[in-house]
Amino acid sequence: MKHVIANLCIRCGAEHAPKPDRYTCSRCGGLLEVTYDYPAIRKNISRSILENRQDPSMWRYREFLPIAQDSETSGLRIGGSPLYPVPRLAAQLGLASLYIKDDGINPTASLKDRASAMAVVKAAEAGANTIACSSTGNAASSLAGNCAARGFNTYIFVPERAPKGKVAQLLMFGAHVISVKGTYEDTFRLSAEAIDRWGWYNRNAAINPYLMEGKKTVSLEIAEQLNWQIPDYVAVSVGDGCTIAGVWKGFKDLYETGLIHKLPHLISVQAQGCCPINKAFASGSSTLVPMPEDTIADSIAVGVPRNFHKALQAIRESDGIAVNVTDGEILSAMQLLGKTCGVFGEPAGVTGTAGIVKALEHGQIPATASVVSIVTGNGLKDIATAISAAGAPLSIEPDMAMLLKAFKAQGWHP
Amino acid sequence: MKHVIANLCIRCGAEHAPKPDRYTCSRCGGLLEVTYDYPAIRKNISRSILENRQDPSMWRYREFLPIAQDSETSGLRIGGSPLYPVPRLAAQLGLASLYIKDDGINPTASLKDRASAMAVVKAAEAGANTIACSSTGNAASSLAGNCAARGFNTYIFVPERAPKGKVAQLLMFGAHVISVKGTYEDTFRLSAEAIDRWGWYNRNAAINPYLMEGKKTVSLEIAEQLNWQIPDYVAVSVGDGCTIAGVWKGFKDLYETGLIHKLPHLISVQAQGCCPINKAFASGSSTLVPMPEDTIADSIAVGVPRNFHKALQAIRESDGIAVNVTDGEILSAMQLLGKTCGVFGEPAGVTGTAGIVKALEHGQIPATASVVSIVTGNGLKDIATAISAAGAPLSIEPDMAMLLKAFKAQGWHP
Numbered sequence: 001m002k003h004v005i006a007n008l009c010i011r012c013g014a015e016h017a018p019k020p021d022r023y024t025c026s027r028c029g030g031l032l033e034v035t036y037d038y039p040a041i042r043k044n045i046s047r048s049i050l051e052n053r054q055d056p057s058m059w060r061y062r063e064f065l066p067i068a069q070d071s072e073t074s075g076l077r078i079g080g081s082p083l084y085p086v087p088r089l090a091a092q093l094g095l096a097s098l099y100i101k102d103d104g105i106n107p108t109a110s111l112k113d114r115a116s117a118m119a120v121v122k123a124a125e126a127g128a129n130t131i132a133c134s135s136t137g138n139a140a141s142s143l144a145g146n147c148a149a150r151g152f153n154t155y156i157f158v159p160e161r162a163p164k165g166k167v168a169q170l171l172m173f174g175a176h177v178i179s180v181k182g183t184y185e186d187t188f189r190l191s192a193e194a195i196d197r198w199g200w201y202n203r204n205a206a207i208n209p210y211l212m213e214g215k216k217t218v219s220l221e222i223a224e225q226l227n228w229q230i231p232d233y234v235a236v237s238v239g240d241g242c243t244i245a246g247v248w249k250g251f252k253d254l255y256e257t258g259l260i261h262k263l264p265h266l267i268s269v270q271a272q273g274c275c276p277i278n279k280a281f282a283s284g285s286s287t288l289v290p291m292p293e294d295t296i297a298d299s300i301a302v303g304v305p306r307n308f309h310k311a312l313q314a315i316r317e318s319d320g321i322a323v324n325v326t327d328g329e330i331l332s333a334m335q336l337l338g339k340t341c342g343v344f345g346e347p348a349g350v351t352g353t354a355g356i357v358k359a360l361e362h363g364q365i366p367a368t369a370s371v372v373s374i375v376t377g378n379g380l381k382d383i384a385t386a387i388s389a390a391g392a393p394l395s396i397e398p399d400m401a402m403l404l405k406a407f408k409a410q411g412w413h414p
Numbered sequence: 415m416k417h418v419i420a421n422l423c424i425r426c427g428a429e430h431a432p433k434p435d436r437y438t439c440s441r442c443g444g445l446l447e448v449t450y451d452y453p454a455i456r457k458n459i460s461r462s463i464l465e466n467r468q469d470p471s472m473w474r475y476r477e478f479l480p481i482a483q484d485s486e487t488s489g490l491r492i493g494g495s496p497l498y499p500v501p502r503l504a505a506q507l508g509l510a511s512l513y514i515k516d517d518g519i520n521p522t523a524s525l526k527d528r529a530s531a532m533a534v535v536k537a538a539e540a541g542a543n544t545i546a547c548s549s550t551g552n553a554a555s556s557l558a559g560n561c562a563a564r565g566f567n568t569y570i571f572v573p574e575r576a577p578k579g580k581v582a583q584l585l586m587f588g589a590h591v592i593s594v595k596g597t598y599e600d601t602f603r604l605s606a607e608a609i610d611r612w613g614w615y616n617r618n619a620a621i622n623p624y625l626m627e628g629k630k631t632v633s634l635e636i637a638e639q640l641n642w643q644i645p646d647y648v649a650v651s652v653g654d655g656c657t658i659a660g661v662w663k664g665f666k667d668l669y670e671t672g673l674i675h676k677l678p679h680l681i682s683v684q685a686q687g688c689c690p691i692n693k694a695f696a697s698g699s700s701t702l703v704p705m706p707e708d709t710i711a712d713s714i715a716v717g718v719p720r721n722f723h724k725a726l727q728a729i730r731e732s733d734g735i736a737v738n739v740t741d742g743e744i745l746s747a748m749q750l751l752g753k754t755c756g757v758f759g760e761p762a763g764v765t766g767t768a769g770i771v772k773a774l775e776h777g778q779i780p781a782t783a784s785v786v787s788i789v790t791g792n793g794l795k796d797i798a799t800a801i802s803a804a805g806a807p808l809s810i811e812p813d814m815a816m817l818l819k820a821f822k823a824q825g826w827h828p
Contacts, residue, residue: 056470056494074756075498075756076496076498076756077496077498077519080470082490082491082521084489084490084491084563088565102521105491105519105520105521106519107496107516107519107756107757108756108758109792109794130828144756145752145756145758146756147756148752148753148754148755148756149498149755149756149757150756151502151754153828155828158807160809164801165797165800165801167804167807168797168800168801168803168804169758169793169794169797169800169804170807171804171805171807172748172749172752172753172758172793172800172803172804173752173753173756173758174749174752174753174754176808176826176828177807177808178807178808178810178817178820179807179808179809179810180810180811180812181809181810181811181812182811182812186812187812189812190812190813190814190817193814194814194817194828197814198828200828334586335586335588338559338562338586338587338588339562339586339587339588340562340565340588341562341563342488342489342490342521342522342558342559342560342561342562342563342564342587343521343563344522344559344583344586344587378523378794379583379586380523380583380792380794380795381794383579383582383583383797386579386582386583386586387578387579387582389582389586390581390582390583390585390586391585393572393581393584393585393591393592393593394590394591394592394593395574395593395595396592396593396594396595397594397595397596398594398595398596398600398601398603398604399604400604400607400608400611403592403604403608406592412590414544414567414569414590414608414612414614
């Protein structure tokens with residue numbers, strides 16, 4: 001890994017050798033960020049090398065990733081998600097150009113697969129074959145799926161309130177699932193103690209610096225799919241801040257190696273009921289003020305985001321904007337994407353799109369802009385919300401006369 | 415479409431011009447099959463042409479498809495699903511070589527997307543922009559999603575017992591959903607009457623001959639992904655028979671054009687509680703004897719399969735085998751695939767894999783064989799079944815002493 005210089009502490013600036021299982025700064029406990037030797041990367045990669053590469057997965061960008069060139073991956077096809085131009089939706093919104101990046105088609109149906117796939121590689125490099133985390137959501141299912149594919153063990157700690165469907169998915173992947181009778185905080189604490197005790201590899205986006213490096217591949221793909229023409233804005237839903245920080249890192253890495261010559265502005269979209277990062281951004285503060293977690297978008301309901309500083313820095317560096325959306329606006333975006341694009345996202349997955357709609361309404365972005373919206377998870381992950389948002393079908397007796405009457409009443413004119 | 419000769423009636427042999435909206439034989443009402451001018455196709459396609467093609471979707475095989483070369487598709491990225499070598503599972507089963515084709519990663523999470531994407535193209539060729547079907551399952555959701563992406567209208571008739579989650583998905587895609595107070599038969603009849611009345615394009619895998627042509631692309635992909643080394647067996651779950659007939663058509667088309675020089679044996683896998691096609695095959699009969707629909711694998715619970723003859727012919731022509739599996743065996747296969755491969759399939763989706771396990775146990779296929787199993791749909795489509803199969807997590811108080819005790823009791827040794 002000659003192309004990795006060090007893991008830099010974002011708090012005290014200390015440089016650490018990039019060990020696969022060194023998660024935080026040994027001096028101050030701060031979060032680390034992987035720093036690269038960009039001139040070295042530049043020598044080994046170019047647009048045309050990438051264009052001729054067959055591998056459609058996130059691993060086509062190995063030169064940009066903090067892994068050994070011969071590291072074995074989980075085997076699942078992670079990444080390579082489609083980027084859809086959606087001119088009809090753009091026209092409807094009065095926007096010059098809009099693209100939807102559908103990351104819900106990943107093997108376990110969310111962008112988190114990119115981070116978990118990276119965790120599996122780094123665990124193997126550390127000589128581990130057991131990975132643990134505490135989560136009830138996409139991080140857990142993606143970890144379980146990627147570990148199963150690689151033949152690794154996984155221990156996942158969930159609070160007892162975790163939805164049964166998600167727990168079932170974990171069990172299906174063969175994870176050791178520990179349901180903790182307590183709060184999420186209790187669960188997290190027990191998992192940390194267990195990870196320490198047994199030396200499991202720690203898949204915790206909050207602290208593991210490599211996961212963000214996996215997530216950044218979504219930006220590398222967007223750039224390549226747009227033939228290196230970078231959009232003016234990239235909208236992404238924000239919870240604990242790891243994803244938006246990863247998105248930014250991806251574009252920055254491309255910029256630093258000279259593969260692109262422009263950086264997008266980030267649109268950080270949070271739920272109005274839980275928006276501590278956007279609040280800090282709006283007020284110009286760098287102090288985290290925790291918030292309650294009051295939103296249907298469970299994947300981004302994070303009142304105490306652990307990647308607060310990285311996220312804030314990303315929005316600021318990109319000269320970005322922050323938009324908060326209501327649950328109603330999230331549900332509307334869900335229907336809008338489904339109806340006009342054929343893309344079914346989970347609530348947190350479509351929050352970025354909701355933010356674009358709102359930013360346009362409020363004049364925060366110009367109608368002439370080109371915008372990419374990242375859909376981070378599949379709607380099948382949360383059918384209950386879809387049911388509540390979808391309304392009811394037309395209900396009739398099996399009779400043509402009744403059908404005609406019902407169509408008329410409904411205002412349907414086939 | 416010079417490469418299409420005719421649509422041939424499989425019952426009376428009459429040849430029909432390949433009109434996009436001619437579904438059945440005008441002479442006898444029989445089902446049609448698209449026949450090709452293979453030498454003409456051969457002139458325009460080769461392995462190396464395909465290998466250099468960028469399009470990863472099913473449309474990379476345009477030369478083999480009954481569409482005009484300039485026809486516009488739905489825009490969703492259908493097909494191009496991963497084919498995973500799974501040596502650990504193969505070893506566990508005592509099988510020389512096993513691959514999993516995960517078609518659950520399609521945009522609406524099932525193989526049916528391949529058929530619906532074809533329906534959208536043929537509807538457009540027929541000058542229609544409204545498509546209808548009656549279904550509660552994957553056919554409906556894939557039609558709704560593909561129509562939404564293309565800006566087409568869709569009318570979908572569902573029986574009132576249709577699961578709310580599936581109806582919600584349809585409504586999310588903007589489909590006109592008509593819930594019929596009656597049986598599936600009542601629903602089908604009303605939809606047929608409405609399709610006649612309003613001249614909607616008919617997406618009914620039972621009769622529309624083009625849908626099978628969309629489905630066959632799964633075989634074209636398998637062949638190309640295996641570098642044209644055809645496996646000894648291909649296992650697929652069978653309901654109304656359209657999918658297995660499509661799978662066979664794909665391999666035959668490749669064989670006829672000289673791109674491959676071997677044909678696989680098909681393994682037709684049905685649920686024991688609903689296996690009319692396999693029963694006929696086993697008894698050497700060509701007469702359909704309807705069966706009750708007694709299985710958890712709802713997508714293949716078809717007591718009166720409309721593609722009975724095409725399916726039967728496919729199994730016979732391939733010198734294939736038929737395997738019936740219990741619901742318990744289906745659930746076991748679901749866990750097996752999840753645990754060893756990181757692939758989460760719906761019950762009907764993993765039925766093919768269950769059949770492979772059983773066929774090996776009964777000596778119906780040799781341990782030296784190479785086998786491909788097609789997983790036809792994502793497990794997130796039916797979380798309820800996953801919950802019933804998954805068992806329970808380990809439930810404990812947030813305390814390390816309790817955790818140690820529970821691990822010991824469970825026999826977990828981290």
